[in-house]
Amino acid sequence: MQTVFDGHVDPTIVERSLAASSLGSMWLDIARPEYPRLSSSTTCDLLVVGGGYTGLWTALHAAQRNPDQRIVLIEADRIGWAASGRNGGFVEASIxxxxxxxxxxxxxEIDRLTEMxxxxxxxxxxxxxxxxLDVEWQRSGMLAVATEPHQVEWLQEAADEGEGRFLSSEDVQNEVHSPxxxxxxxxxxxxxxxxPAKLALELSRACAEAGVRIYEHTNAASLDSGGVAVRVDTGGAIVTxxxxxxxxxxxxxxxxxNRFHTVPVYDYVLATEPLxxxxxxRIGWTNRQGIGDSANQFHYYRRTEDNRIVWGGYDAIYHFGRKVDAAYENRPDTYRRLAEHFFIxxxxxxxxxxxHRWAGAIDTNTRFCAHWGLARDGRVAYVNGFTGLGVGAARFAADVCLDLLSGKDTPRTELEMVRKKxxxxxxxxxxxxxxxxxxxSLDRADHAEGRRNALLRTLDALGLGFDS
Incomplete structure (x- = not known):
C-alpha cells in the first residue's frame, strides 16, 4: 500500500523551491569567535577532546565542580561545526x-530514566x-502527528499510558493546518x-569565562597512557x-x-526563506511546538525566530566502510524528496x-542512545551513540563522564544504562x-500499516529493534 508521502507533487514546484538554496547549515551563518590553535605542548588536569555539546558541557561542569582545575578543550575544526551546528534544535527530555x-x-529503570x-x-x-546564554530557548513542547490511520491508535495508546495529551484530527488542525x-x-x-549553533557558541563562551582553555584546529591524533598521566598527540604539540x-x-x-560500537548515518535538512x-x-502555526510524524522513516520540523521552517529527516543514509565525508552532504535526490514531502x-x-540545504553525520549504535565507558585504568572516559537525540542528552552524558572519572558511585553511574554497553x-x-x-524493512513496515517483517521481529527479540 502507499503512504501519504507517496503522493504526487508537481516537479516544477520542487525544482523552483530548491533552485536558489545554498549548501551548508543555516545555523552556522552567524558570527563565530575564533579560538587559537594549540602550538606548544601543555599540561592540564582534564583534557576534553571534542568541541560539540558533549565536550562543552563536560568542560563547563568540570570547571563548576572544581574551579581550581586546569581544563583544556581541543577541537579538530571549529566549535560546533559538526552535529552541534547542524541539528534541528530540538532539546528533548528523553535520554x-x-x-x-x-x-x-x-x-x-524507565521511570527513573524518565525522571532524570x-x-x-x-x-x-x-x-x-x-x-x-543567548540560545533562543523556548520550552515549546512536542507534537507527534499521525499521518496514517494505524498511527492514530499508536498515539492514543501512548496518551492512555500518560505520555501526553491526545489530539483528534480537529484538535490538531486547530494547532497546525495540514491535510x-x-x-x-x-x-x-x-x-x-x-x-543549535548559538547553544554551542554560548557554551564555549561560558567555558572560557570559567577558565577553560579552548583550542580550535587542534586534532587529537593519538592517545598514550603511562604512569599517572595520559598524553594526547595533536600532531605538533603534546597535551599531558x-x-x-x-x-x-x-x-x-x-x-x-569503540570503533565497532557506532556507525555514521547521514541526516538531511532543508530550511525555508522566512515566511x-x-x-x-495559511498553516495557522501560531505556537512554536516542535513537530515530528510517527513513521519509522519520520520527518521533524520546527519554526525559527524569523519564521523559517526547518524541515529534516526521512532519509537516513549509511555509506560503506563507516565513512564520514563532506562529499556525502550534497545529495540532490534526498533534497528533492524532502521538498516533495514538505509540499505534501x-x-x-x-x-x-x-x-539552505545541508546534512550531517549522526553517531548511532545498536541501542540508539548513548553508551559510556572508562579506559586506561579509569583515567579516560568516553561517550558515543546519541543517534540524533543528543542536544539535551549530551548534558546528562557529560555529567556521567565526570562521575565516572571521579571513581565514586552516583545515581547516574549506578544505572544499568550506564553500566552496560x-x-x-x-x-x-x-x-x-x-x-x-x-x-x-522499516520502509516496508511504513507501507504495511506498521507491520514488521521477520528481520525486524528478529531484531526486536534480540533487543536491537528501533522502536522510538
Missing part, C-alpha cells in the same frame, strides 16, 4: 531516545538562564527548541593530562575498542522557497548489508 526505546531495554531526563531538561533551562494530519500526541513539557574525556561522537575514536505573515496564516504536508505553501556492529560487508536490509 533513551524515546520512552518506548527505553522501556524496551530497561523496563526496571526531565531533571536534566529543567536543569539545562535553569543553567542557560543563570549564565545568560496529512489525522491525530496527534502533544507533550507540553518534554521538549524545548533552541538555535591527568584525566581525559573523549567527546568525538561520530568521528573515529582514539580507543580501538510572510500571510503564508504563516503543506500544499498551501507552494510558493515557498528554500534558502550495546552490542557492536559487525565488520564490513556485514554491517552495510545489515543496515541496508533494516532500512528497507
Amino acid at each position: 533513551t531516545h524515546g520512552h518506548a526505546n527505553g522501556k524496551t531495554r530497561w523496563p526496571n 531526563g526531565i531533571e536534566n531538561l529543567d536543569g539545562m533551562q535553569d543553567e542557560i538562564a543563570r549564565l545568560g 496529512t494530519y489525522r491525530a496527534a500526541l502533544f507533550e507540553a513539557d518534554t521538549c524545548a527548541i533552541v538555535h 593530562a591527568r584525566q581525559v574525556v573523549l567527546a568525538t561522537n561520530v568521528f573515529t575514536s582514539l580507543l580501538k575498542r 510572510t505573515d500571510a503564508q504563516m496564516d 504536508t503543506f500544499p498551501q505553501l507552494d510558493d515557498v522557497t528554500f534558502s 550495546p552490542l557492536p556492529f559487525p565488520p564490513e560487508p556485514l554491517a552495510s548489508i545489515g543496515i541496508q536490509a533494516t532500512r528497507w
